[in-house]
Amino acid sequence: MLIKNALIIGEKESFEGDIRIEGERIHEIGPALHAKEGEKLIHAEGCLAVPGGVDVHTHFDMPCGEIRTSDDFYTGTRAAIAGGTTTIMDFSEPAKGASLQSGLDCWHEKAGGRSFCDYGFHMTLSRCDEQIEQEIVSMIAQGVTTFKAYTAYKGDLGVDDRELYRLLKLMKKYGTLLMVHCENGDILEERRKELGKEAPEKIINHALSRPNEVEHEAVSRVIDMASLVGAPVYIVHTSTRQALDEIRRAKQRGMSVFCETCPQYLLLTEKRYSLPGFEGAKYVCSPPLRTEEDRRRLWQGIREDVVDTISTDHCSFLFYGQKSQGREDFRKIPNGLPGVEHRLELLYSCGAASGLDYTKIARLTAGSPARIMGLYPKKGVIAPGSDADIVLLTRDCPKMITAASQMQAVDYTPYEGMEVSHCVRDVFLRGHQAVRAGKVLTKVPKGRYLPHRV
Numbered sequence: 001m002l003i004k005n006a007l008i009i010g011e012k013e014s015f016e017g018d019i020r021i022e023g024e025r026i027h028e029i030g031p032a033l034h035a036k037e038g039e040k041l042i043h044a045e046g047c048l049a050v051p052g053g054v055d056v057h058t059h060f061d062m063p064c065g066e067i068r069t070s071d072d073f074y075t076g077t078r079a080a081i082a083g084g085t086t087t088i089m090d091f092s093e094p095a096k097g098a099s100l101q102s103g104l105d106c107w108h109e110k111a112g113g114r115s116f117c118d119y120g121f122h123m124t125l126s127r128c129d130e131q132i133e134q135e136i137v138s139m140i141a142q143g144v145t146t147f148k149a150y151t152a153y154k155g156d157l158g159v160d161d162r163e164l165y166r167l168l169k170l171m172k173k174y175g176t177l178l179m180v181h182c183e184n185g186d187i188l189e190e191r192r193k194e195l196g197k198e199a200p201e202k203i204i205n206h207a208l209s210r211p212n213e214v215e216h217e218a219v220s221r222v223i224d225m226a227s228l229v230g231a232p233v234y235i236v237h238t239s240t241r242q243a244l245d246e247i248r249r250a251k252q253r254g255m256s257v258f259c260e261t262c263p264q265y266l267l268l269t270e271k272r273y274s275l276p277g278f279e280g281a282k283y284v285c286s287p288p289l290r291t292e293e294d295r296r297r298l299w300q301g302i303r304e305d306v307v308d309t310i311s312t313d314h315c316s317f318l319f320y321g322q323k324s325q326g327r328e329d330f331r332k333i334p335n336g337l338p339g340v341e342h343r344l345e346l347l348y349s350c351g352a353a354s355g356l357d358y359t360k361i362a363r364l365t366a367g368s369p370a371r372i373m374g375l376y377p378k379k380g381v382i383a384p385g386s387d388a389d390i391v392l393l394t395r396d397c398p399k400m401i402t403a404a405s406q407m408q409a410v411d412y413t414p415y416e417g418m419e420v421s422h423c424v425r426d427v428f429l430r431g432h433q434a435v436r437a438g439k440v441l442t443k444v445p446k447g448r449y450l451p452h453r454v
């Protein structure tokens, strides 16, 4: 197959050219490649050819108390591929006290034969006992080399500092990577109690119970611990200017700290929590949306290469039926936003509008996450030998993001009414065309499990 006359977005530069795909891989890239006899031609004049998106932070089919996220692997990855994301990494979460193996088996069952994207797993570590080292070694052998710990949610998913320190030492020993959700759990629980007593019906109290300091304190503590141990660390969903500054300083000291943020922190602010009625519940996620100043500084962090990756933290709950559990009490609103479908279009559109180079957007949404998670150069880049995961984006027919037109199995989108100038036309997963003219072609999921390596 030959993709003709696209603006190819490479790692460092963009150039007009053609891409030849043979089998499931990119065979060659160049100006004016000649079509072979019988070769299929895809005309891409006026389109960008960007690497298939790599979203390394999703929660599909995730239990949450009595309910579960509204997107499972089938609907979630179908929406992802419709939006140009060809690889996802989801968090496998063993039940409380259960073995890592039981968590991995469970996630394989959820995703097997039901994923439109290629997929890998991170493993959540919510305990650090005698057996954990052996279990981690077994995970590595099965292609899981990235792990996650929570400094919040103690008594459930969270670990304390002693456990976190031990886990970081194990990561160092095996060359694996710990991703950390950084919020000071004790303080935020205390504030939730206080604010829940005062005015449980006010949704803004969700944000006030988890202010910037709560994130910053945990980021700073985790960075210090990682520095002490000499292990790299990946800070998930960075939302505040203070945390960003902390990460910048650690990088300047030469530490391996990776910074992830998400479209919601780049595009929305906490003003949404004060919308009339119960509307603000749509935006309840943790960490919460922040101020305009935080938003502006995160974009600055992108320009200065402090931010490494932009993932979605896609975690969808229905507005009617799930979010509505918290109508009387903000503490009962399930935390999470949908977004896997719109990440690429939003970032290429808003990024370009704010003057970012296309190559940088490609690195943030594909190249860097693939590198950090051990999937590169198979994933994340348009280069000979890499998987032919390619997205053609058009720039001449802008569209509006609406819940009515989305594929995510959820009854709203936090980006309702936003116009995107860069829209997905065609998507190829390992050379197979998955999307044509914006429509998902197949009902049969073709995604494969991606073991990753240290």
Ligand SMILES: [Zn+2]
Pocket (backbone or CB within 6 Å): 057, 059, 313, 315
């Ligand atoms: Zn998450």
